[in-house]
Amino acid sequence: xxxxxxxxxxxxxxxxxxxxxxxxxxxxxxxxxxxxxxxxxxxxxxxxxxxxxxxxxxxxxxxxxxxxxxxxxxxxxxxxxxxxxxxxxxxxxxxxxxxxxxxxxxxxxxxxxxxxxxxxxxxxxxxxxxxxxxxxxxxxxxxxxxxxxxxxxxxxxxxxxxxxxxxxxxxxxxxxxxxxxxxxx
Amino acid sequence: xxxxxxxxxxxxxxxxxxxxxxxxxxxxxxxxxxxxxxxxxxxxxxxxxxxxxxxxxxxxxxxxxxxxxxxxxxxxxxxxxxxxxxxxxxxxxxxxxxxxxxxxxxxxxxxxxxxxxxxxxxxxxxxxxxxxxxxxxxxxxxxxxxxxxxxxxxxxxxxxxxxxxxxxxxxxxxxxxxxxxxxxxxxxxxxxxxxxxxxxxxxxxxxxxxxxxxxxxxxxxxxxxxxxxxxxxxxxxxxxxxxxxxxxxxxxxxxxxxxxxxxxxxxxxxxxxxxxxx
Numbered sequence: 001x002x003x004x005x006x007x008x009x010x011x012x013x014x015x016x017x018x019x020x021x022x023x024x025x026x027x028x029x030x031x032x033x034x035x036x037x038x039x040x041x042x043x044x045x046x047x048x049x050x051x052x053x054x055x056x057x058x059x060x061x062x063x064x065x066x067x068x069x070x071x072x073x074x075x076x077x078x079x080x081x082x083x084x085x086x087x088x089x090x091x092x093x094x095x096x097x098x099x100x101x102x103x104x105x106x107x108x109x110x111x112x113x114x115x116x117x118x119x120x121x122x123x124x125x126x127x128x129x130x131x132x133x134x135x136x137x138x139x140x141x142x143x144x145x146x147x148x149x150x151x152x153x154x155x156x157x158x159x160x161x162x163x164x165x166x167x168x169x170x171x172x173x174x175x176x177x178x179x180x181x182x183x184x185x
Numbered sequence: 186x187x188x189x190x191x192x193x194x195x196x197x198x199x200x201x202x203x204x205x206x207x208x209x210x211x212x213x214x215x216x217x218x219x220x221x222x223x224x225x226x227x228x229x230x231x232x233x234x235x236x237x238x239x240x241x242x243x244x245x246x247x248x249x250x251x252x253x254x255x256x257x258x259x260x261x262x263x264x265x266x267x268x269x270x271x272x273x274x275x276x277x278x279x280x281x282x283x284x285x286x287x288x289x290x291x292x293x294x295x296x297x298x299x300x301x302x303x304x305x306x307x308x309x310x311x312x313x314x315x316x317x318x319x320x321x322x323x324x325x326x327x328x329x330x331x332x333x334x335x336x337x338x339x340x341x342x343x344x345x346x347x348x349x350x351x352x353x354x355x356x357x358x359x360x361x362x363x364x365x366x367x368x369x370x371x372x373x374x375x376x377x378x379x380x381x382x383x384x385x386x387x388x389x390x391x392x393x394x395x396x397x398x399x400x401x402x403x404x405x406x407x408x409x410x411x412x413x414x415x416x417x418x419x420x421x422x423x424x425x426x427x428x429x430x431x432x433x434x435x436x437x438x439x440x441x442x443x444x445x446x447x448x449x450x451x452x453x454x455x456x457x458x459x460x461x462x463x
Contacts, residue, residue, distance in 0.1 A: 065291070067289045067290075068289070072248075076249040076251060104422070104423075105362070106362055124423075128239070130239070130250065175423050177425075178425025
């Protein structure tokens with residue numbers, strides 16, 4: 001397990017070096033999107049349309065932040081449960097070139113297969129460490145669907161945003177491996 | 186007869202929303218801190234340390250522990266000798282609206298199919314009990330969606346018994362895995378009926394971490410569930426380890442001779458609730 005610093009857009013060569021359990025610090029631009037935004041983006045792709053922003057090589061952070069207090073860049077912002085985006089993630093990887101996802105919790109087999117097929121990665125951030133993670137966000141702006149409130153798409157500039165590789169291009173699954181290592185039954 | 190005003194109820198609910206979201210209860214905080222010394226996995230230890238640090242930052246900056254400030258679950262014990270000026274339900278909902286706005290808390294209530302956000306986190310999920318006396322005891326327990334989605338209810342036949350219940354709870358935790366933000370707290374409702382068991386489970390989440398059931402039979406079940414869950418290997422953040430469940434609390438109620446309802450309400454490590462008597 002190693003420590004890596006990555007800046008999107010992510011390249012296949014970088015993604016092939018990642019293994020489950022690696023700690024990655026992301027510096028640069030990432031985008032937030034949750035269920036509602038995913039549905040709209042995938043509806044656009046399904047109709048043959050273009051996405052309103054470039055996702056090629058980019059990372060989506062499954063997160064809906066708390067409102068920023070006056071003077072703050074953003075409110076608390078931890079990951080939401082990723083399985084809710086399983087219905088949409090393969091299409092974003094296949095049709096829009098999405099390379100990275102940050103969330104928490106398990107992905108289904110279709111997502112894991114898409115990660116391997118399209119050379120992508122699923123990162124876990126610490127669920128519930130939302131106040132701590134907010135300190136790594138240096139800029140934030142709503143770029144799409146403001147009417148969705150916390151579910152709007154935001155462009156974030158992050159610095160050393162800490163994540164762990166959960167699913168890599170080789171089909172590895174950190175949750176499964178970690179469970180095997182520590183279960184006593 | 187004592188009069189309690191709409192304003193007092195509203196302001197108290199607002200204050201409790203903000204405090205519960207920004208300040209982790211001392212019992213949970215101490216349990217996270219002590220788990221740092223008992224967790225077997227180095228990665229797990231690191232996650233627990235992050236959670237302790239997170240709680241300290243949230244309290245110092247007065248920002249939410251978790252961005253998911255939940256649905257506002259409100260338990261009210263209303264003294265039957267209280268006269269309330271105005272609508273009690275409106276006062277509670279207005280308190281939620283005020284608290285979530287003034288506290289810069291995330292608003293998460295939406296319509297069920299169109300998924301349109303109400304933008305104010307109202308309405309509260311309000312449970313009101315009439316009790317003797319001339320006070321109102323208000324508890325606000327914000328509940329995030331991640332852990333709530335992993336919760337479960339099963340209507341067992343009585344033959345399932347103690348073993349069936351324990352197996353079901355452990356299986357529910359096993360299936361949830363990393364999703365509900367472990368280490369988690371388990372509220373278990375046993376008995377009652379189809380709608381009462383989950384309410385008992387929710388009420389069980391309001392107990393102090395580690396508080397044992399008065400009944401030795403239930404206390405032994407709590408301990409067995411805790412030990413079995415912590416041998417599953419899920420660990421902090423689901424990244425492996427021995428700290429999967431911080432506490433198990435059972436609440437029971439009489440049930441029908443044909444039924445053995447069992448509800449498991451999972452709470453994340455941001456196990457939030459605040460109470461005030463007015």
